[in-house]
Amino acid sequence: EAGVAQSPRYKIIEKRQSVAFWCNPISGHATLYWYQQILGQGPKLLIQFQNNGVVDDSQLPKDRFSAERLKGVDSTLKIQPAKLEDSAVYLCASSLVVWSSSYNEQFFGPGTRLTVL
């Protein structure tokens, strides 16, 4: 079974530029998550989708970050304009949610390492 795919793996940009990351979840996984992992810290959820709807974007800096999952499969996370403090690894994860279960495992992609200069 193919895992969560992300691209690009690495990106270097100047501050105030724009950048976009792409994620393709595991086939059949309805729930998709984007996490930000700053160096030396644990991942922090930015946004969660259930199919093509947003479930939780409470920690997404909406003045510069946006995300979409138009067809309920792959997703794009965009930053515009980027700031120095956006330098981090952006992780995508997906899960097959069974609402009657107390937990559904999240599977993580390899991440995109963003450096903002």
Added chain:
Amino acid sequence: GDSVTQMEGPVTLSEEAFLTINCTYTATGYPSLFWYVQYPGEGLQLLLKATKADDKGSNKGFEATYRKETTSFHLEKGSVQVSDSAVYFCALSGRIGGSRLTFGEGTQLTVNP
């Protein structure tokens, strides 16, 4: 809100030593608890989990017990190997299926031969 606290600082051990990485949490209700591992150059992988009080999660020789009375989920391994060198993250999620994961800050483990 929910939070997870891990022991501070990197851990360096010799091969075959005993490992403990402390993890405590704050959450409403009864969360599910996890340990994730991140090997160099790789993505996050689920190491073990426990979904209710007194459950013990175990995998690859690692163990952790869900202690509601002390709100803890400490990771242990009786004899570490060089290949266990990685960053370990404690995490929790709410009881509703599909809930977000809240992570601790991670603990870098280095095992020397």
